[in-house]
Amino acid sequence: MADFDISRDDGLKNVLSKTHAGAKCRLCNGALSTTFLDLGMSPLCESTLSADQIDQMEPYFPLRVLVCDNCFLVQLREYVKPENIFSEYIYFSSYSTSWVEHARRYCEMIQRRLALGRHSQVFEVASNDGYLLQHFVRMGIPATGIEPAVNVAAVAREKNIETIVEFFGVNLARRLTSEGKRADLIAGNNILAQVPDLNDFVGGMAILLGPDGVITLEFPHLERLIDGNQFDTIYHEHFSYFSFVTIDRLAKRHALRVFDVEHLPTHGGSLRAYLCHSSASHAQSPSVDALLLHERQKGFEDIRIYATFSAQVHQTKRRLLSFLIGLKDKGARLCGYGAPGKGNTLLNYCGIGVDFLDFTVDRNPHKHGLYTPGMHIPIRPVSAIDDARPDYLLILPWNLKKEIIEQMRYVSEWGCKFIVAIPEIEVIDPREP
Numbered sequence: 198m199a200d201f202d203i204s205r206d207d208g209l210k211n212v213l214s215k216t217h218a219g220a221k222c223r224l225c226n227g228a229l230s231t232t233f234l235d236l237g238m239s240p241l242c243e244s245t246l247s248a249d250q251i252d253q254m255e256p257y258f259p260l261r262v263l264v265c266d267n268c269f270l271v272q273l274r275e276y277v278k279p280e281n282i283f284s285e286y287i288y289f290s291s292y293s294t295s296w297v298e299h300a301r302r303y304c305e306m307i308q309r310r311l312a313l314g315r316h317s318q319v320f321e322v323a324s325n326d327g328y329l330l331q332h333f334v335r336m337g338i339p340a341t342g343i344e345p346a347v348n349v350a351a352v353a354r355e356k357n358i359e360t361i362v363e364f365f366g367v368n369l370a371r372r373l374t375s376e377g378k379r380a381d382l383i384a385g386n387n388i389l390a391q392v393p394d395l396n397d398f399v400g401g402m403a404i405l406l407g408p409d410g411v412i413t414l415e416f417p418h419l420e421r422l423i424d425g426n427q428f429d430t431i432y433h434e435h436f437s438y439f440s441f442v443t444i445d446r447l448a449k450r451h452a453l454r455v456f457d458v459e460h461l462p463t464h465g466g467s468l469r470a471y472l473c474h475s476s477a478s479h480a481q482s483p484s485v486d487a488l489l490l491h492e493r494q495k496g497f498e499d500i501r502i503y504a505t506f507s508a509q510v511h512q513t514k515r516r517l518l519s520f521l522i523g524l525k526d527k528g529a530r531l532c533g534y535g536a537p538g539k540g541n542t543l544l545n546y547c548g549i550g551v552d553f554l555d556f557t558v559d560r561n562p563h564k565h566g567l568y569t570p571g572m573h574i575p576i577r578p579v580s581a582i583d584d585a586r587p588d589y590l591l592i593l594p595w596n597l598k599k600e601i602i603e604q605m606r607y608v609s610e611w612g613c614k615f616i617v618a619i620p621e622i623e624v625i626d627p628r629e630p
């Protein structure tokens with residue numbers, strides 16, 4: 198459990214960031230004035246609560262997303278310092294089977310593509326519990342993780358994965374290079390969104406990167422967020438939401454070149470961008486220019502398209518609530534499945550508490566016995582579903598719905614069905630082929 202008690206007065210002073218007014222763009226330093234989406238006030242998504250905490254005052258922060266009129270980076274102001282979010286973290290990547298499998302396939306692919314071997318140096322920023330680097334270690338490729346969350350890093354070290362417990366940036370990169378380190382590969386998977394100082398972070402990567410080294414960045418694609426109505430992937434811990442045009446601008450700012458890009462199904466639709474030094478010899482894939490052109494044609498460099506998202510989200514809230522109220526009026530019993538950060542944005546924005554969901558379950562034992570922030574829904578082990586035999590399971594991590602339905606198919610024995618709320622309401626009966 199996070200030892201991050203922001204309900205105490207002194208804690209609250211600590212987490213309120215100075216950038217409350219007159220916010221500047223995280224990428225280009227331009228003034229921010231255009232709202233992309235306002236989800237109202239919300240507690241921090243990862244701050245699950247213990248039984249005694251739910252009886253106390255709980256801090257809420259604005260969940261208002263802005264977009265830069267100059268470089269089009271979609272972003273939240275930094276209401277909360279990352280030191281307060283990530284120094285102890287209860288998300289362990291290894292609890293998701295499909296995510297570990299995704300990491301394994303990536304490692305095998307990139308090992309072949311870059312011909313990595315015993316003399317290579319691989320770094321992963323935000324290496325979590327070693328879910329990814331363990332594959333390099335098994336292949337005999339020297340790998341170092343950088344992970345600021347002490348408890349998560351400790352798990353990686355137990356797996357014999359060298360892990361530096363620190364935030365990554367220019368300072369750490371300079372120290373590593375002064376020790377003779379030069380990266381052949383730097384992997385950054387689903388970390389870019391969580392970086393408050395983007396230029397310090399990518400600047401650090403450029404310093405650590407060897408002359409012909411490669412950076413791969415995986416991040417949820419803004420186009421998919423908008424088209425897939427994935428507003429619930431917005432939360433305070435995610436400061437930035439990237440289109441490919443913004444990634445290209447970010448790379449150029451640090452004399453880096455995006456030389457390839459791939460679409461991935463992870464997290465509702467992500468991109469994997471390959472970066473190298475501008476002067477490096479990596480061949481330029483036509484997919485880069487094609488995607489830049491595609492985004493420009495769709496209007497990602499026109500501020501007007503960013504104003505249309507709000508109405509879609511408001512409609513989703515109304516429809517979901519109408520649907521759930523209809524089920525409850527008929528006497529249906531509902532439980533949640535999963536307690537991910539994104540679940541909490543959905544629950545808090547829509548106001549779905551124990552009046553709709555009796556409880557939710559999660560495979561991560563670190564969350565059992567705790568309560569979701571804001572809505573205070575109890576989090577129980579998955580086996581609680583077998584005892585309660587609900588009529589519906591609302592799947593909160595919709596990006597894992599296939600995996601979850603596969604694992605939970607047996608609930609159809611008592612007629613239970615699954616509900617997915619994003620991109621639109623879908624009821625799935627596991628008995629139907």
Ligand SMILES: [Zn+2]
Binds near residue numbers: 226265
């Ligand atoms: Zn900007």
